[in-house]
Amino acid sequence: MANTALGRLAGKRAIVTGAGSGIGRASAQLFAAEGARVLAADTNATAVAETVAAISKAGGTAQAAEADAGAEDHVKSLVARARGLGWARRILRKRRHQRRPRPAL
Numbered sequence: 001m002a003n004t005a006l007g008r009l010a011g012k013r014a015i016v017t018g019a020g021s022g023i024g025r026a027s028a029q030l031f032a033a034e035g036a037r038v039l040a041a042d043t044n045a046t047a048v049a050e051t052v053a054a055i056s057k058a059g060g061t062a063q064a065a066e067a068d069a070g071a072e073d074h075v076k077s078l079v080a081r082a083r084g085l086g087w088a089r090r091i092l093r094k095r096r097h098q099r100r101p102r103p104a105l
């Protein structure tokens with residue numbers, strides 16, 4: 001799937017955890033193909049690098065991060081990195097008590 005500036009996620013940013021395999025990798029690839037800039041994170045650095053390589057080869061924009069989504073300090077580092085890249089405005093979160101996702105940052 002080719003990346004396009006006219007994709008449904010053009011101009012948006014996403015942090016995808018578990019992006020080294022399976023659902024996370026597929027999500028990262030789909031988001032990038034739809035125009036999002038993706039910070040792809042996984043505990044498996046080799047696997048997530050492969051995801052980013054596949055996204056780049058397809059014309060998308062992504063960076064890899066080795067991070068454990070269950071570790072608060074790792075998640076904070078991911079958010080800080082996204083902020084540093086200027087990628088922070090479109091990241092969404094959803095909590096159980098929220099009816100709609102809100103910007104995380």
Ligand SMILES: NC(=O)c1ccc[n+]([C@@H]2O[C@H](COP(=O)([O-])OP(=O)(O)OC[C@H]3O[C@@H](n4cnc5c(N)ncnc54)[C@H](O)[C@@H]3O)[C@@H](O)[C@H]2O)c1
Nearest residue numbers: 017018020021022023024041042043044047067068069070
């Ligand atoms: N595949 C399915 O059809 C399906 C259906 C329902 C639920 N699930 C659940 O969804 C989850 C993902 O499934 P999958 O098939 O994509 O699995 P997968 O094993 O292919 O991919 C999981 C990825 O997450 C990474 N990962 C694991 N723990 C991590 C952590 N703490 N922080 C960052 N990265 C981490 C792994 O290194 C791996 O790259 C699993 O919990 C699975 O049980 C899968």
